[in-house]
Amino acid sequence: MSADKGTNRWLTAALLAPTSMWFLVMLIFPLIVILVFSFGERAAVGGYAAGFTLEQYANLPSRLKAFQNTMIIAPAGTLLCLLVAYPLAYYLALRVRSRYKLLLLVLVIVPFWTSLLVRTYAWIFILGGRGIPALLEWVGIEGVRLINTPGAVLIGIVYGYLPLMVFPIFVSLEKLDKSLLEASSDLGASPLKTFLQVTLPLSMPGIATGCMLVFILLMGEFLIPAFLGGGKVFFIGNALVDLFLQSRNWPFGAAVSVTLVVIMLITVSLYMRLMMRGKTGRDESLM
């Protein structure tokens, strides 16, 4: 018996080994490197010089605006994305006839297959001087500046991340037992009440997943602010690109990265706590 258990344990270890190795080498080790770098000093010509100093962390407030921008626009973008995605997912899951469901789903995801860069670049033309503002001028509304504003970045975010938000919500709404909705209306609840008290809480796992996916990715986003913000809307991602490529101040860049990871860990765990409050079974969650 114990020989069996021994072989079992050995077998389990052997099966887990590749993934653990990958996890260690690709995730843990680079994180350690960044942590070590964050305590170092910038070499004279750029790059990393060994040392142990807290001055990089002391220098963090110089990037306060970047942190502020990200912490304001990322949640706002997530919320906006949610508001646009939820009705779409609701319609796809509960209102569309099953004949067209697959086709419409494919239509939602096909743009996602195009590179994010190309899709964002297209918005530069739509929001630029020859795009929507020109149209508005034709109608008589002059001097509207859409490009290189936080609004443009928000539009880019919603457009780019919509499929990521739609699918988790769609999945959790599809799992919904229709008989619950019928029961609710049988018991005299109006459609609005049914939605608020039955549908919405039951789709919470999907909402949580979608929001987490979008928010986490948004915290590292630099492409959409770079293109649609024109360098005037500065995210942490942009600050990092600048620190590693332009200033070549790797220790400071490492310090900013570590701070970003810590902020995200705190935010995400708080959010999950909030979302999953009152849920009984762990199997409710899609995460």
Added chain:
Amino acid sequence: MSKSDGDKPITAKKFMQYFKSYQKGSITRRHFLGVTGLGTAMAVMGAAVPSLWSGRAQAFGDLGDRLVFSTWPNYQNQVNLDEFTELTGVNIQVNAFGSNEEMLAKLQAGGTGWDVFVPTNYTISNYVELDLIQALDLSRIPNYDAAANNPKFAGPAMVNGKVYCVPKNWGTTGFIVNTDEIKSQPKSWKDFFDVTMGKGSGHTILHDYQLTTIGAALCALGYSFNSINPDELAKAEKLLIESKPHLFAITSDYQPGMRSGDAWMSICWNGDATQLHRDLPEMEYVIGTDGGEIWTDFYAIPKDAPHLDAAYAFINFMQDPYVQARDAEAHGYAPTDARALAMQPDSLATDPILHPAENLMNGLEFGAAQTLTDPIRAEVMARFKSA
């Protein structure tokens, strides 16, 4: 029917008969080629004319099949690159970068796999110090004629007695103005910033590049373009941050903004100015009276280039005066080589934007080596962008 019909393999009438049969499908292509003598003709031609052979040209030897070329956007003529590939069989992979700092960062990180890249004059001594580029063996670049290149531009290529690169193009940095929108005719960098914060508010572009952007602010305040004096840099930072709300964008890709009419002024390199002025005559290029930059770009080979033979062949090919002139036709920047200049059409050779009068260029400075590595300048730029 002519007199010498007898010694031809086939008559014209018969040829057309066979051709019609072939078109209808009554005879196969093989039969058609055989009976008309075309098949033999093709074989004879193919053997007799070497340039019809596909495959690597014998003269270059085996250069491998790839060359990784890192350069600036819109800075080469695709016809030249395609011809190089045809002649040697080497496929060129082009990477585009917007600043020297990025190229340096990538080379410092290592493992880039680049074979040839295009650094600007002020970076060469830094690259030599950091041991990131290799000295060139000029005997492998016979097309490069040191005597034909203006020493003012080619000078930075030599560090400690060794030649590390060969010149590509030279140019100036000034600013471009859309004179339809801005009528006040700004002449200096001070005017540039005044208009930015005044009439041109919301329509100016500054480069995402510390050399030119901080340089412009320094010139506007009366300091040197290359200054690394902390007090002067602090004042320049103040000016930049003040102007930031009035900017349209901070980007080195300013052509789309200028062309769409969203931006009315931008820091500009003169080759782009030529392109813009040619397409939109209201675009005027101005060399700031209070300073600016004059620069040369070079071809260089990184220390651990994987395809060294291909790199030398490519640089040699691009140094050919005709190839240089054809390159300049596409991007507009002036070559440093007198032989290439002689081959250019007048529209480019005498273009006042590309070849301004000597006195206009007096205030221009070449970038200095320490400007690249100075940490204060880098941090000023980063804080300006974060602000």
